Amino acid sequence: MYDFTYQKPSSIADAVKLLAEPEAKALAGGQTFIPVLKQRLNKPSTLVDLAGLGLAGIKAEGDKITIGAMTTHGAIAASPEIKKAIPGLSMMAGWIGDTQVRHCGTMGGSLANNDPSACYPAAVLALNATIVTDKRRIGADEYFQGMFTTALATDELITSIEFALPVEKSAYEKFRNPASRYAMVGVFVAKSAAGVRVAVTGASQNGVFRHTEMEQALSGNWSPDAIAHIKTPPGGLNSDIHGSAEYRAHLITVMAKRAVAAAS
Amino acid sequence: MGFEGIGASVRRKEDGRFLAGRGNYVDDINRPGQLYAFIRRSDRPHARIGGIDTGRAASAPGVVAVFTGRDIEADGLGGLPCGWQIHNKDGSPMAEPPHPVIAVGKVRHVGDPVAVVIAETRQQAKDAAELLVIDYQDLPGIASVRDAVSPAAARVHDDVVGNVCYDWHIGDKAAVDAAFERAARVVRLDLTNNRLIPNAMEPRSAVGECDPSSGDYTLWTTSQNPHVIRLLMGAFVLHVPESKLRVVAPDVGGGFGSKIYHYAEEAIVTWAAGKLKRPVKWTAERFESFMSDAHGRDHESVAEMAITEQGTFLALRVSTLCNMGAYLSTFAPCVPTYLYATLLAGVYKTPAIYAEVKAVFTNTVPVDAYRGAGRPEATYLLERLVDVIAYDTGIDKVELRRRNFIPSDAFPYQTPVALQYDSGDYEATLRTALQAADWDSFEERRREAASRGKLRGIGISTYLEACGIAPSKVVGSLGARAGLYEVASIRVHPTGSVSVLTGAHSHGQGHETTFAQLVSEQLGVPISQVEVVHGDTAKIPFGMGTYGSRSLPVGGSAMVKAMDKIIAKGKKIAAHLMEAAVEDIEFKEGKFTVTGTDKSKALAEISLAAYVPHNYPIEELEPGLDETAFYDPKNFTFPGGCHICEVEIEADAGMARVVRFTAVDDIGRVINPMIVEGQVQGGVCQGVGQALMEHAVYDAQGQLLTGSYMDYTMPRAEDVPDIKVGSETTLCTHNPLGSKGCGEVGAIGSPPAVMNAVVDALKQYNVRHLDMPATPEKIWTIMRDGQPAMAAE
Known part of the structure; x- marks a missing residue:
């Protein structure tokens, strides 16, 4: 990979500020992005690591499940709440990549990248989930805008994804x-x-x-x-x-x- | 100590360091003051190099030197040599165009080295390599063998007319033509053997160093045969005498043939280390492995068998086009000739065989031996053809094989294609395999699978291969530019521990255990007291290395010979010490005993006397207990067996999976059954990979489309079921161990077994043949359309 500056902010505001720089890139789980960097297909000036923002975690309330953007596929697959409420999502998360990928890769990272071969976009769209960012709430139908293209602005961060319950x-x-x-x-x-x-x-x-x-x-x-x-x-x-x-x-x-x- | 000799499944001695991450691989080696090389490779299949502007790269941070092919040329280095010369039908030698270490004037395949940047760090070398400005003038490229021989094809090498490296043949054409004339029937099959990329777990790596005081060079390299590299690189490329060049191949993480050859990078780092007076390291990134490790297979063949009404084989005619790639890799020419066409008799008594092989140059990575090397191609052709004969005639495929087997009382058996088989019992391996695989109850499993929406098929392959390469005189007459003996030294130390110095090289095979077991068997020493030393030309007298399943039948035989010498000398010492006649000394289980008495001396007592010769027959015997033997085999060895595969195909999506696999092999005497089982399983995995998944795909112009794991399909653990491994043994008759070799049988016997099973699973679609790899889409297309035009009829 090319040289870059590494930053690990501890607040969303700081992260957004860093991301406003030209050529700054957000690093979530890195399971797509790090191989891209290693192949020198991307040359960011700054890598903004989102791991310090407290965005990981799964919260089950009565009428919705909220998954923090930095929650790993492994955590989603292992969650008993998700397994019970949305078994298809649980199964999907457990079938991404391999064990190592599942313990690093995150749902928010996958959705922000919107690889046309990624799994999560299918779940989010089929379940009509809401993408919650630091600025707004985006419905699934509006969010996905073609391969590697989403409704996110360059300095906008996904904070969580909400799935309305019940899912029959x-x-x-x-x-x-x-x-x-x-x-x-x-x-x-x-x-x-x-x-x-x-x-x-x-x-x-x-x-x-x-x-x-x-x-x-x-x-x-x-x-x-x-x-x-x-x-x-x-x-x-x-x-x-x-x-x-x-x-x-x-x-x-x-x-x-x-x-x-x-x-x- | 429990039993650790021949036949014991002792755990592998070397696995402790591998499993704990303490292996010592080439990339783990770092020398003081080491520089790093990065090679800028062609991204063009075929282009003239108008010029290379090295200016910006040379002045980039950390850069010590930038070299192009012209610099190599100016220093008088030779090109990469080819170790085997084939002659054309008319007796003229093959075309052997130069293979520059770094391209000069022209690039001929994607991955061809264009320049090397050497810098203080790997990163700096890579950064600077991007600053090289290369003026390419693209030329038309060729990837397939058919395009290469078309009259309109561009030339890969200006001096090679029609891109033909050689046009070779073997066998009695007149006898075959006559048999075809009178045959009741002729069955023809056109088939492709798909091109593969080896994908060893450890990428290639090389570190070169030149000692400033002595001027001696050392090369650490990922090699299967360090002595061969020393000879080729020293004599042909760098012009450095062997005495000034040491080659070390430490732990090596898989080779499968791809690490036999002398590669450009080895010469580059060694030469540059001398020039720059600092060590230079190069380690391939994975993308480089795809475009610079020698590939395997890549044949297009037409096979025809003349048969009687009863299905007796009368004559076989084969015509094969094979791809050499852009340059001749070290042993490439022998693979589709003497390691392929000589195997076309297989296990059958076909009385007349004629094969012609045309090798061509293309704008692709050089192709050379890959696990099995020629024998998988022969076996696949023959075992598919036999199944197609069964399909066309309606004769049962097992019965058809039985009718044509060489009977077990026919050995030694002379084939019509040069080889003489020493031993085998094909009926026995067939019978055992049919039983182990529950062949007779298959239709029940087919029905049960159908109830789950799966098309289940069963396939068989009864194969034979030739290992233990090989008698030097024979291979010399066939064009080898090397001898193919092996060397071993057995050094019994003063206190009785033993070092085994072997010219064979272990890159996953478990030699440190198997060879220690041999010593344990013959000298009665526990394996914990035996150290196997390999992979260093400074320690080992000489060696030809590991490939062609030769380490045990050839390398092990050299050890047996060296141990015979140890015992013979030990008897003389023992006779002296015990005041007996030499003829009265017998050696058994580590002890020299005076026959008929209870007087004995342990090996350690004898070795101590040998190194501290106070009471010693010094007048007639030299001190020391250290013996070397060169073993030149008398013949090839001929492992064979029967592989049976069951596949299930998803009726809706077309995905085929191997669900059962049984391998019953005859590999002669087995030293460690557990290691053999692992070798067979590994080989079968590669065979399953070739049959269902792996394929190096180029576009028509020579651009590599499968340049990473995103597109090159490797088999995963989940793709291979537990493989049932069995054996039926006949001993090799001409080496002291009776061993035949086991490293390649899995990869040789399995691809046709898998493909025969796929065709069987699709029988309702009236499929006669489909080419490897049987990908889901290919199968789905057959299910959707029925078999397309039967090109082979």
Whole structure:
């Protein structure tokens, strides 16, 4: 990696101030960002480590679960509250990367980066979660704006993510890229106060998206059969040496059916 | 001490330091005043170098020197040598274009070194390397063997017409043609053996040093054969005599063949250390491993078998195009010839075989031996072809194999492709494997899997390979520019502990344990008293190194010979001490005894007398108990066996997984069954990787698309089931241990077993063949469309 200045602020205000500098970058769990730095694909002037801001932790209240932005995948997977209230989210967190990644990587970091192959965007979109920042609250539909693009301003920090309860059904299935094991196609299905939602990650050139045709079909009949006939147009889907757009389109239905079956 | 000799599964002596992080690898070695090299590599597959502006890099902080290919040339260094010469069908030698240490004038593959920056720190060297300005003029690139031989192809080397390195053949063409004429049927299969990247856990690394007072050079390097590197680098590249050059290969974290070869970086750090009068270290970053470690496989073949109505093999005809990459790596030319086409008889008594092999240059990383080296390619071709014959004729695939096996009473068996097999019992390994794998009850498992939405298939491979390379005279006549014996010294110290100095090198194989067990067996010394020393040309008399599963059959045999000498000398000393005739002394379990008496002397008493020769037959015997032996094998060894694989394919997504795997191998005498089991399991993992996952993909122009683990699929622990390992033993008849070698059998026998299982799982889609790797999308496409055009018919 290139040389940079390292800062570990202890307040959100200080962090935001540091991030206002040009070429300053926030460091959350670092599981994507540190490999990027090691490959010299990014040259920040300052690295602002968010680990000192007290943003980790899971809080379960009656009608919502709040997950601090710096909470690790490992902590989310291990939380009995999340396992009980949103089993699909628990399962998803426990299936990211490997043990080492899960004990460093954070939900806030993943959402801020919005890698088109990341898992969390599917959960947040399907569960209609709210992204809470130091400045405002952003609904999931507004938050995701294409690959590596979000509604966040450059000096805006995610502080927590709120999931409204109750969640009646939730499940996630992914087909992993054989090499990287990132989601080649990941589908999160959910039934909650926001209705039936199906969010697909990994497949599209534009990042996570809602599959409204499947949502409508499942609203009337929550069963794998209800969506078995639904074909996703391959236009706009990713295509690479691991899978053509047609194959990814096919996998969307396969993964969605599995997720629905798992949440039945 | 419990039993620690031949056949004991003792725990590996070396694992304590590895598991505790106390291994001593090349990158752990740091010399006073050490500098760091970073190599700027070509990102172009094929380009002319118009010029290199080194100015900004040379004046960057910490930079001590910047060298290009011109500097290497100006110092009179040689190019990287090739250790094997193949001759064309017409008797002319192969094309052997120069392989500069650093590119001169032209780059020929992504990863080709263009310049080296040497600085006070690794970071500074890397920073400065980015400041080099290289004026590339792109040329058309070629990646595939088919493109390389097309008439319109650009030339990788200006002097190599048609990009052909050699056009070679073996066998009796007339006999094969005649057999095809009268055959009831001919079955043809076109197939690809996918290109692989070795991916040793430890990236390559090298530290060069030049002693300012003596002028002696030392190179620490990640090598499987330090003596070979000393010879190649000293004699051909640096022109430094062996006496002034020491090569050390300390702990090495995996090789699989990729660390046999003499690489540019070894020469660069050693040469630069002399020039700059300071030690120089280079360690590959992982991305460099993908684009600079020699790759493996990469064949396109057409195979045809002439058969009778009953499925008896009459003749085999094979035509193979193989990829050498941009330059000839050290042993590349022998891999698709003498380690491949000579294996095409396999375990079958096919009376006539003819194979032609055309090796071509492309704008890709050089290809050389990778675990199995030629034999996996031969085995895959043959064992897929046999299954396709069964498919085309309707003959049961096990029965078809049995009908064509070389019978167990036919040994020694002369094949039509040069090799003479000494021993084997293919029916026995087949029978044991079928039973261990519950072959007969498979259909029940297929039905049960179907109820879970899985397509289950079973596949078999009955394979043979050649190890223990090799009789020097034979390989010399085939074009090797080296002998292939092995060397061992057994040094019994005054108090009876033993050092074993071996020219073999352990980079994961567990030699420190296996060889200690050999000593324990033969000299009766506990393994805790035996130290195995390897990997240092200053300590070990000589050696040819570890590859081709040769360490035990060749290296171990040298130890046996050296220990025979120790015992013979010990008997003379014992006879003197006990006032008996030498013929009356017998040696057993560490004791020299006067036959028929209770008079005896322990080995330690004899060794003490040998080093403190107060009462000693000094007139006729030199003091000391230290013997060296060179063992030149009489033949190759021929391990073989039967691998049976079961896969399950997700009917909806197309993902195939290996769910059961049984390997029954005949590797001759086994020293440590636990280590052998580990070797077989590791090899099978690599075979499963090749069959289902691994593939080095280039675009048509030679840009590497699988340059990191984001795109190159390595098998993970979760991808491989517990592998059942069994054995049926026939002993090698021509080495003193009866051992055949075990390091590669797993990687050789398994790929066709996996692919035969995949094809079997897809039988409802009428699949005749699909190429490796059987990726989910490839399988899904077959399930969606049915088998596309049967190109092979």
